[in-house]
Amino acid sequence: MLKDTINIACSNCNLRELCMPIGLxxxxxxxxDDLVAARRPVKRGSSLFRAGEKFTxxxxxxxxxxxxxxxTEDGRDQVTGFQMAGEVIGLDGIVNEQHTCNAIALxxxxxxxxxxxxxxxxxREVVALQRHVHKIMSREIVREHxxxxxxxxxxxxxxxxxxxxxLIQRLQARGFSRSxxxxxxTREEIGSYLGMKLETVSRTFSRFSEDxxxxxxxxxxxxxxxxxxxxxxxxxVCH
Amino acid sequence: MLKDTINIACSNCNLRELCMPIGLxxxxxxxxDDLVAARRPVKRGSSLFRAGEKFTxxxxxxxxxxxxxxxTEDGRDQVTGFQMAGEVIGLDGIVNEQHTCNAIALxxxxxxxxxxxxxxxxxREVVALQRHVHKIMSREIVREHxxxxxxxxxxxxxxxxxxxxxLIQRLQARGFSRSxxxxxxTREEIGSYLGMKLETVSRTFSRFSEDxxxxxxxxxxxxxxxxxxxxxxxxxVCH
DNA sequence: CGACACCTTGAAGAGGTTCAAGAAATGTGG
DNA sequence: CCACATTTCTTGAACCTCTTCAAGGTGTCG
Numbered sequence: 001m002l003k004d005t006i007n008i009a010c011s012n013c014n015l016r017e018l019c020m021p022i023g024l025x026x027x028x029x030x031x032x033d034d035l036v037a038a039r040r041p042v043k044r045g046s047s048l049f050r051a052g053e054k055f056t057x058x059x060x061x062x063x064x065x066x067x068x069x070x071x072t073e074d075g076r077d078q079v080t081g082f083q084m085a086g087e088v089i090g091l092d093g094i095v096n097e098q099h100t101c102n103a104i105a106l107x108x109x110x111x112x113x114x115x116x117x118x119x120x121x122x123x124r125e126v127v128a129l130q131r132h133v134h135k136i137m138s139r140e141i142v143r144e145h146x147x148x149x150x151x152x153x154x155x156x157x158x159x160x161x162x163x164x165x166x167l168i169q170r171l172q173a174r175g176f177s178r179s180x181x182x183x184x185x186t187r188e189e190i191g192s193y194l195g196m197k198l199e200t201v202s203r204t205f206s207r208f209s210e211d212x213x214x215x216x217x218x219x220x221x222x223x224x225x226x227x228x229x230x231x232x233x234x235x236x237v238c239h
Numbered sequence: 240m241l242k243d244t245i246n247i248a249c250s251n252c253n254l255r256e257l258c259m260p261i262g263l264x265x266x267x268x269x270x271x272d273d274l275v276a277a278r279r280p281v282k283r284g285s286s287l288f289r290a291g292e293k294f295t296x297x298x299x300x301x302x303x304x305x306x307x308x309x310x311t312e313d314g315r316d317q318v319t320g321f322q323m324a325g326e327v328i329g330l331d332g333i334v335n336e337q338h339t340c341n342a343i344a345l346x347x348x349x350x351x352x353x354x355x356x357x358x359x360x361x362x363r364e365v366v367a368l369q370r371h372v373h374k375i376m377s378r379e380i381v382r383e384h385x386x387x388x389x390x391x392x393x394x395x396x397x398x399x400x401x402x403x404x405x406l407i408q409r410l411q412a413r414g415f416s417r418s419x420x421x422x423x424x425t426r427e428e429i430g431s432y433l434g435m436k437l438e439t440v441s442r443t444f445s446r447f448s449e450d451x452x453x454x455x456x457x458x459x460x461x462x463x464x465x466x467x468x469x470x471x472x473x474x475x476v477c478h
Numbered sequence: 479c480g481a482c483a484c485c486t487t488g489a490a491g492a493g494g495t496t497c498a499a500g501a502a503a504t505g506t507g508g
Numbered sequence: 509c510c511a512c513a514t515t516t517c518t519t520g521a522a523c524c525t526c527t528t529c530a531a532g533g534t535g536t537c538g
Contacts, residue, residue, distance in 0.1 A: 070385075078388040092377060101384060134376070142335075142339050144380065152390055186484065188484085197528080199485095203487080435494075435495090439493090440517095482536085483534105498519100501516100501519100503514100508512100
């Protein structure tokens, strides 16, 4: 079991700088290792948690790609986000000690399970962790403001352009190409997130392709002209 | 100055149960009184904070009504929420120690200024406060999920119905009528929040009025048939 | 290799926007 | 306190973007 313990350690994890506070002393780093109770694999298509389930833990994504979505009684479904390695999910569950959305793996994934009791306990002692937890939650709030702006005031082309730029930027921060990407989600899931129908997503991709802005081969996307995408999002301001 | 100190005390505030943790012992209650550094009046139309300003504090609304909105370089504007007495604003500023939205009073208001340093300090010692801060942030995340659902998948009538039901419910929790309300915001602000044009807001109000669901006199609204509003939001499920 | 899920494209239609004009309410200054 | 300016709200008509419905094509996985 020693091997397991070492495997689980945050202090050894190459994603640490993405999901954990940086600049900790050795003492605090060791305390952080108590955060992760276990690792948990999540098969593609299965859920990490579902709306209605009791909330116990936050999850740091180690590998894989997730979507989160909320569902209404009358069967409406809204994708609220796509999450990749180094990001934390489960924050929605804190307020009522019950999850309010579903987290579904879009590819085989593995997460670090961080019991929330323990997060609160340690963050009372490690100021950097406390601050970090607050920042993670605030960042999510700011992200959602951006989505509201997108959904409330942008047209289809602008939404998809903003979506692609956001994906590329996050992938680049993880060391991937800043021009090539493989979408892990369907057109329908993109459409749900962006408030448009899958046909509109497809048509908009085709238009970008005709205009030479991106190359589209099913889920393989090459950004040919990121500047043009930025101009689509932000028509007034010429970069 | 003693009078001031007494005035400021959370332990005497009748909004305490809305904005502060409940069920505290006397010792913890006294500690909470250190949270509020000052009160600050905000005149109608002026801002409590603006995007770009340094973040220092969260604000609990004592009296009045606010909107928060984000603005893009190219002049797009999106209302991200309406806040009333007992609610906390400023969470967006934590992540980058800088506000990312504007908070503007829609009527003369007064807020309790809670320096965030002090919140973090006290919440390290008062577990109930720590838990409460986490819940406030989580609640905001869940609220925004709801807005995303609204913006992403509802039609104009459904959006406005959901909006009215939400307002009424929050007002009722504050002891106001569950049928009468006075809108503090313009049609344009409602439209911005709901992702529709002010003309559409106006037309949708008129349609509700023709259908006998609500009475509309400018900003004075009377909910005649809340059940009907619920059916508009949730067409499948018959209540 | 065949079944199934996913994607693309076309054509018709609906919901919401845009533009425009006038009415009602609100605020301001004399 | 009243008159005028300004803001806000309502309503109509034409238009446009996105949706809906439909069909066929492409890719993927057991």
